[in-house]
Amino acid sequence: MKESIAAIQNAVIDMKDDDIKGLVQKCLDEGATPLEIIEQGLSKGLDVVGERFDAGDYYLADLIMAGEIVTEAMNLLKTRMNPKDIGRKGKVILATVQGDVHDIGKKIVGMILSASGYEIIDLGVDVSSEKVVEAVKKENIQLVGLSVLLTTMVHNLKEIGDMLAAAGLREKVKIAIGGACCSQHLANEMGVDAFGESAVAAVGIFDDFRMKLGLA
Amino acid sequence: MESMSPRERVIRTLEGKSVDRVPCFCAMMESRTADEILGKPPISTEFITTNPVSIFCLNKFPEVLTKPIARMNLVKTMHKRNVAQVKMGFDAIWALYDDSWRFPDAKTIAVTSGSIFNLIPDGFGDMTYMYRGPGIKTPEDFEAWPYWPDTDAQAHRVYKYFKKFNAEYGENTCIVGYGFFGGLQESMNWAFGIDKVPVWIKKHPDYVNRYLDIIEEIHVKTERAMLEAGVPIVMITDDSAYKTGPFLNPKMVEEVFGHRYRRIIRNVHDRGAKVIFHSCGDNTKLFDLFIGWGVDGLHAYENTSNVDIYNEKKIRGDKVTIIGGVGIDYLLTERSKDEEIVDKVKELIKKLGPGGRYMVAPVHSEDSLPAHKLQVMLDAVKKYGSYPISI
Structure with a gap:
């Protein structure tokens, strides 16, 4: 499961949008909860993208591409989430x-x-x-x-x-x-x-x- | 040094030659300011465009009435803004003439390069435009876009306008001609949606190339038309950055746009004219690219972005003419005190004037600024900008 979540994280970091839904589904099939996928996969991936943006290695377009991937994954995850966990902050x-x-x-x-x-x-x-x-x-x-x-x-x-x-x-x-x-x-x-x-x-x-x- | 004409002062500044005074560049004046200078027209543009009869006609017969109502107003508005800049006494003016816009209904502007803008009152009795969204969201939209520019017809109208404008005002100012609204990247951002451009570049490179072919062609033709009409400098705008840096990776900027801009700028240089390139935001990581493409002057060095205009003078000030420095977020608004503007102009001249290759200017097109504040800026340049600088 850890490897599958890492793959999601890397998809966000490297902006590989080809099969993000497939990766998310694989994680869910392996027993990960939507919240785990979001916190350990998508959010951590976005953190790295943000760090690279702050360091000047990534640009706004990269941020947008990473955001597109996260949005696509979230659309799938939201259907599986406990409503209380959506917008927990x-x-x-x-x-x-x-x-x-x-x-x-x-x-x-x-x-x-x-x-x-x-x-x-x-x-x-x-x-x-x-x-x-x-x-x-x-x-x-x-x-x-x-x-x-x-x-x-x-x-x-x-x-x-x-x-x-x-x-x-x-x-x-x-x-x-x-x-x-x-x-x-x-x-x-x-x-x-x-x-x-x-x-x-x-x-x-x-x-x-x-x-x-x-x-x- | 003998007093120079505005044209000589500005062109020599772009060439890095000595001049009598730091020039002052006006960054595309808007209607509110122009009306303050020239006087309000007896019937406001807002009334002409938004009265019930016009709205009915434009909604009912948009194509037939685009020319008599909407385009006529557009042309008059652009001309008014251009003339007002001359009347104020700027050394160089950003003169816009692009009448290619279409009006599908009374509240909508279709920019021929693929985007939709709102036609809205500016709050001062005139109409203005505000970006609504992309006109091309899919490859199918691209194929079906009904408003692609008629480049030859547009170039001809641009030629006719600038020929007349140059004959009338060319002695009083240095005309920086702007014959097509939007550069390669920003046109694409508007047409496809800025948040979708990275996706288009990745997934539809063929459409991106076809799109840029169209925009490059119209640039080349309208710019050639302006030069044939006697305009000595061409303005190209291409907002390529945000507050903290470029929108696209600089490598991608060079790869997608570089060869095209080299051709566009060579087209101008080959006819003995100059290019001023405007890009909002912090372009620090793009300046070397722009300079490599051959631009003579760079505008805007927005004070609300992270760009450091003084450092740019140190590291690139001998390669390109820096234009800008006066903020429109506060200094040139009603909220500032006149002496704050004068102090800023003095600071800019003191730090950027020595060695030449600098023009004082607002850092952006002038977003309904009060004319008085622009006048304070201009007067301060004329008072403190003479060479040798002695502030």
Whole structure:
């Protein structure tokens, strides 16, 4: 079984997508649980891909290819999983702010967070601040990731924080931002909790949020 | 040193020759800014495009009415943006003319190279475009794409526009002509979806090659048309990187695009003109490739990415002209103070001006920036940019 899980890990690392479903099925047939396959195979593979990306050996396209493989495997595994284990690290709302429809980075962040154990509620693009706050209330969410590319739309970041504060939720909710026009300077200016400069950084940021919120 | 014309100043800077002053390049002005400079038109583009009659007509008869309503507005908008850059007094302007876009309905732009954009109000009374998604998701979509460009017809329209524009404004500024929207990689990213391009390259290399043949051809023809119209510099845009680095492995960039860009750039150089190449993000690992392809100037050195413009000056500043440095995330927005812009311009000139081969510019196309802030930047360049630099 260990060899079969290692094969899954290597398929992610080497971006070999030819038979990922076959590899996953083999693991399941040998008695591995979906959670074992995810944690020891897919997630560890993605960790290595992330390390290589951080080291500059892998590029965004490699991250996407690895993410595609993980998504394909997850689609099969989800049908076999205990619903409690899906999104075991908690729910994250992702949204591109109002007036902006760029979402490639957000999609990649969602893919990586999902593989890392988060349940993603992707509100889509051009999402009003009201809709983000409503979703936070409705789903009792404490983790929010906002994407923005257009300089002219950055004010929405502050607006969401202000609306959460007005609803008495700001202390309970952590907000991370990412996107082409984002920087630590902008994060400070807009009063959000973190800025992620790459999709790989997202897992660390949200894991850190969980610690700070006492969810870990 | 005697005062130079903008054209001479800019071309000599691209050649690495001495000039009287650091030039200032305008990075494709958008409508809000242009309206502030030229005055708002009596009837807004937004009204013309979004009133119920236009919407009805465009939805009902998109092909018939593309030309009178949508394309006419598009052409007027592009021209307005180009003229406003000249009026502000920039040494070099990024002049766009690409009227090949189609309008399948009142809210949709089909870019001929295979992608779909939204036609939306820009919040200031004009219309703008925003990427919606790929137009080609499968090989079958590729075969069925109805909007491939008519390259000869487009080149002819580009020629006619730039011939007239150059005659009218060529003495006042250095025109950097941009006759086709999108470079090889970014067109492909838009057409296939940026998250699917790696998959296409791996699984459908034949389609990738066919696609790039089309884009290369239109580049060569529209660029030749601009040069024949008297434009001295060609702008090529190809966003190849993100905040932290290239989208594709540089080896793959060279393998897929290198030979094509060498041909495209040779086509320009053979006619005695120059090439400025724009790519967003941190291109540190790609700069040597771009320089190897033959580009004369590189824009944008985005401050919100990890690229270090000052280090680039040290290591590649003698091989290529660096263009950029002024952030549009904060400095050129309403949120900054004027003196912060002046300080940044002074810093850029002090560090990048010595030895030449530098132009001050916004780090991106100007995303609805207030004209006043651009003017502060431009005035600061004119005040502090004279050689020898004495800041």
